[in-house]
Amino acid sequence: MxxxxxxxxxxxxxxxxxxxxxxxxxxxxxxxxxxxxxxxxxxxxxxxxxxxxxxxxxxxxxxxxxxxxxxxxxxxxxxxxxxxxxxxxxxxxxxxxxxxxxHYNFPIGVSTVGKVITPAKGQEMFLATTTGTSSPHRAEAMVKNALYGIIAAKSTGIENPTVGILNVDGARQVERALKELNNNGYPINFVESMRSDGGAVMRGNDLLAGTPDVMIQDTLTGNIFMKVFSSYTTGGDYEALGYGYGPGIGDGYDRTVLILSRASGVPVVAGAIAYGAQLVKGNLKEVAKREFSAAKKAKLEEILKSLTVDHKKSSSAEDEEVVAPPKEVVTGSISGIDIMDLEDAVKALWKKGIYAESGMGCTGPILMVHEDKIKIATDVLGEAGFVAKEADPC
The missing domain is CATH 3.40.50.1100 (Rossmann fold)
Structure with missing residues (x-):
């Protein structure tokens, strides 16, 4: 035989x-x-x-x-x-x-969603994403990461996972894109920061406490967090806690492959296997198909394309000299603007005769205007694409 x-x-x-x-x-x-x-x-x-x-x-x-x-x-x-x-x-x-x-290579468009146990409260939290490349464009990649994180969470039985965006470069741009996707009919359950001023943009406190089910950031940052969360008790050379770097997820990708680090120790190896089994039982492949389809109906592809267009270069008056209106007291502030767009947002208001200055608040970049002009300034910024049109001033 x-x-x-x-x-x-x-x-x-x-x-x-x-x-x-x-x-x-x-x-x-x-x-x-x-x-x-x-x-x-x-x-x-x-x-x-x-x-x-x-x-x-x-x-x-x-x-x-x-x-x-x-x-x-x-x-x-x-x-x-x-x-x-x-x-x-x-x-x-x-x-x-x-x-x-x-040490497995995924195609561009596929990245992994890790799962950690946060130290402050022992909460499980998905890090989206931790290896791979969702897109060569940072903001587009982070929007995709959000979708990948939601897919992983739903595949493990969390029906309506809460989502937070870590306060890294591009966070405000990503927030606007995700809110637009939400407004278009793809529901995203934004969580409020544990800090007193709230908002869906998360701080380090939220990272440690596991405020959201799904934390969104760029992949390189997520990779560092995975290493810190899994080995902060061991000195870094032995990953002892958590579930590993997670499954590769992407539109049309149909293999369930989960990643470990070469430094992953016995507990993380066991956790990654259990995570993989949980994803299979939760039908990861079907959940992914369903979520991608729903997001596309909510104009995901159009939103992603808009992120890769440099609105500063779309103007024929790109090099136009903009003169500031007469200076006035600026006690009102508007948040939600990406730091890379801050000076262009100031000039957009100047063009409309609204005096503004750039600044930095507790949650990131802010635009400062006269408190009586917050509403009109926010409307101007919304029309120009610097903030979400429904955004409220801080």
């Missing part, structure tokens, strides 16, 4: 045993994990996989790598490249439903 037939028969008996134990024949999720490439060695990966398998009867863990002493099923591969090829083959033919791996 050939080895392949023996393996098939063994698999059938294992499935029967699983069915007798769980009463759910054929429904057990299978999560693969490549075990080569860790800075902590193969044993670290195997122990993490065994811990994940021990902690749950709902899924089976499949190792992809060289033969090791374990009771887990092994699909043999002796190099990282070979392991990734085996992983893709197993995913594509349905032998595994998801896979956890390291």
């Amino acid at each position: 050939s080895e392949n037939i023996k393996e098939m028969i063994g698999k059938v008996f294992n499935d029967i045993a699983d069915a007798m134990e769980t009463g759910q024949f054929g429904s057990k999720v299978k999560v693969g994990i490549t075990i080569l490439g860790s800075e902590h060695g193969i044993d670290n990966m195997v122990k993490g996989a065994e811990l994940a398998a021990k902690n749950s009867q709902d899924y089976e863990v499949v190792l992809i790598g060289p033969k090791v002493d374990t009771k887990l099923r092994i699909v043999e591969a002796n190099t990282e490249d070979e392991a990734h090829k085996k992983m893709e083959e197993l995913l594509d033919n349905g032998e595994i439903d998801a896979c956890v791996t390291m």
Whole structure:
């Protein structure tokens, strides 16, 4: 009898045993994990996989790598490249439903949504995103990251996840775009900052406390946060907390591949496998299709295109000299303007005869005008695309 037939028969008996134990024949999720490439060695990966398998009867863990002493099923591969090829083959033919791996390249447009445990209150929080490139354009990428984070959260059973935007460069531009998407019919559940002045733009306090279910930022910043959240108790060389860097998500991407760092330790390896199983049970692929379709109906593509247009260059009077109106007391302030657009926003008001100055408030850049002119100034800025038209002055 050939080895392949023996393996098939063994698999059938294992499935029967699983069915007798769980009463759910054929429904057990299978999560693969490549075990080569860790800075902590193969044993670290195997122990993490065994811990994940021990902690749950709902899924089976499949190792992809060289033969090791374990009771887990092994699909043999002796190099990282070979392991990734085996992983893709197993995913594509349905032998595994998801896979956890390291140092894997996603196409442009796909990035990963990590999940951490925040230190202040022990809250689970999705970081969107942590590896990969959603778009070469920063603001467009962050809008896509928001959608990817919502998809990951919904796939793990959070029906209406709260969303916050970290106060990094481009945050206000992203906020305007997401509010436009929301107004167009794609519901986004914006959360209020825990700080007294509130708003959907999050501060470091919110990051530590886990104020939103989904925290939006650029991928490089998200990658740093993943490393800090997972290894702040260990000195940085061993990631001991959380669920890893998460699944690659993108429009049309249909493999469930989750990423670990080479510094990820046993607890994070186990957490990533559990995260992968949870995503499969929550039908990540179908959730993604549904959410992308709904967002496109709400004019996602048009909104993304508008973010890559430099409105400063769209004017034929690009180099026009703008003279400031007579100076007046400016005690009123308008927030919600991206720092990169602040001086252009000042000039937009000057052109309309409204004296304005730029400044920096507690939540970021502000425009200062006479308090009696806040409403008209906000309307002018809204028409010019510097703030959301429905934005209220701070």
